[in-house]
Amino acid sequence: MTDYDVIVVGGGPAGSMAAYSAASKGAKTIMLEKDRDIGYPVRCGEAVSDTGLRQFVEPKPEWIAATIKKIRMRSPDNTIIDFKSLMAGYVLHRRIFDYALANRASQVGAEIQTRAYVDGLIVEDDIVKGVKYQYMGEKRTLKAKIVIAADGVESRIGRMAGIRTAIKLHDIESGYQVTVGNIDIDQEMIDFYVGKNWAPGGYLWVFPKGDRMANIGLGVVGSKAKDYNSHDLLHKFLKEHYPQAAMLTSVCGGVPVAHTLKQITGNGIMLTGDAARMVNPVSGGGIVSGMHGGKIAGEVAMEAIAVGDVSSKGLAEYPKRWRKAGGKNHEALHRISTSIKDITDDELNRIALRVSKIPREERSVLKIFTVVAKEKPKILLDVTRAFVGA
Numbered sequence: 001m002t003d004y005d006v007i008v009v010g011g012g013p014a015g016s017m018a019a020y021s022a023a024s025k026g027a028k029t030i031m032l033e034k035d036r037d038i039g040y041p042v043r044c045g046e047a048v049s050d051t052g053l054r055q056f057v058e059p060k061p062e063w064i065a066a067t068i069k070k071i072r073m074r075s076p077d078n079t080i081i082d083f084k085s086l087m088a089g090y091v092l093h094r095r096i097f098d099y100a101l102a103n104r105a106s107q108v109g110a111e112i113q114t115r116a117y118v119d120g121l122i123v124e125d126d127i128v129k130g131v132k133y134q135y136m137g138e139k140r141t142l143k144a145k146i147v148i149a150a151d152g153v154e155s156r157i158g159r160m161a162g163i164r165t166a167i168k169l170h171d172i173e174s175g176y177q178v179t180v181g182n183i184d185i186d187q188e189m190i191d192f193y194v195g196k197n198w199a200p201g202g203y204l205w206v207f208p209k210g211d212r213m214a215n216i217g218l219g220v221v222g223s224k225a226k227d228y229n230s231h232d233l234l235h236k237f238l239k240e241h242y243p244q245a246a247m248l249t250s251v252c253g254g255v256p257v258a259h260t261l262k263q264i265t266g267n268g269i270m271l272t273g274d275a276a277r278m279v280n281p282v283s284g285g286g287i288v289s290g291m292h293g294g295k296i297a298g299e300v301a302m303e304a305i306a307v308g309d310v311s312s313k314g315l316a317e318y319p320k321r322w323r324k325a326g327g328k329n330h331e332a333l334h335r336i337s338t339s340i341k342d343i344t345d346d347e348l349n350r351i352a353l354r355v356s357k358i359p360r361e362e363r364s365v366l367k368i369f370t371v372v373a374k375e376k377p378k379i380l381l382d383v384t385r386a387f388v389g390a
């Protein structure tokens with residue numbers, strides 16, 4: 001006897017999408033979230049592309065803090081490159097957005113329980129059969145045919161099920177971000193700073209949040225984090241660039257810029273979103289990829305339940321569909337991200353100088369990439385190998 005068909009652990013974008021897709025296919029579903037609120041605390045720059053989002057939901061005005069039309073990048077020697085973005089983007093209010101995704105799942109029948117901290121799995125005959133969790137200090141258990149672990153970058157559920165979830169230091173970025181008020185910035189522009197004086201092995205971002213606010217943060221690659229401290233680098237930047245900024249929130253968190261895990265299923269269990277390392281390794285964006293992973297996980301879960309095979313073999317469609325939907329690109333992006341990390345500050349400066357000579361109206365991500373490839377042919381080779389399979 002089971003209490004549910006599907007238990008989803010974690011109420012982020014991946015969890016809510018998994019709950020939505022399982023419940024909308026008729027699975028009796030519950031989503032357990034350890035925090036008091038869905039969507040809070042927000043540990044995210046909240047940037048997302050319109051096309052990415054639109055694959056799953058119609059963007060609603062109340063989710064959007066700022067609409068992005070322009071991109072600006074700065075090299076280590078402060079050469080500025082700006083251009084119009086061909087693709088519209090948003091900086092979201094994730095607090096509202098995550099809520100809306102969870103609400104959407106509830107409207108197709110998924111139950112939601114907050115303050116439910118999952119601290120163990122029920123395993124019988126090597127098959128995950130449910131979860132143990134604490135609700136307001138009380139120990140509880142729930143049984144299900146499938147558990148979907150959408151418990152984020154610090155995921156423990158996968159490990160509890162015996163899945164290797166460890167990430168190498170050069171595949172994780174240590175992120176620190178503040179949301180600030182009282183600053184004057186172009187609310188249609190996202191700003192990136194690259195180079196080791198801003199964010200060694202990663203980048204620093206300034207994302208507008210409307211009403212003279214912004215998310216300002218940076219990620220330092222894990223292998224350099226012992227020499228560079230994200231918190232200190234960001235505060236140095238704020239002092240130099242936005243001394244008048246009022247700190248409204250500060251958050252820190254890891255961004256897995258890694259390969260998707262080799263194993264994302266076990267008997268009775270599936271991993272999705274950050275827990276499965278589905279973040280775009282180049283941009284560090286994990287909202288859309290997590291939604292994608294969650295959607296596929298929920299669908300496959302219900303199909304496996306319908307045919308009565310929830311073993312890892314019965315769930316094999318999940319990694320297959322993820323790879324087809326984006327996983328293959330994901331591997332390509334991981335290779336590119338590794339090459340990007342090797343670009344020196346001198347090379348970045350040379351690239352920026354070359355791009356700055358392209359008339360502004362002709363600049364685009366593709367043009368910049370062409371210049372990068374000239375400076376660093378290995379990247380071109382990686383991209384070709386990755387996308388063409390050469």
Ligand SMILES: Cc1cc2nc3c(=O)[nH]c(=O)nc-3n(C[C@H](O)[C@H](O)[C@H](O)COP(=O)(O)OP(=O)(O)OC[C@H]3O[C@@H](n4cnc5c(N)ncnc54)[C@H](O)[C@@H]3O)c2cc1C
Nearest residue numbers: 010012014034045046047118152175253273274285286287
């Ligand atoms: C500083 C920073 C900036 C970022 N900026 C961007 C950006 O601009 N754009 C972008 O696309 N991505 C960004 N990301 C990445 C993005 O935030 C994540 O990829 C995304 O949130 C992943 O969604 P998820 O549902 O997999 O995990 P999460 O959103 O992390 O959700 C996991 C949920 O599981 C819950 N949970 C964890 N353990 C348990 C447990 N044991 N029991 C119950 N619940 C549990 C957590 O409380 C959480 O609510 C950023 C990340 C960081 C750290």
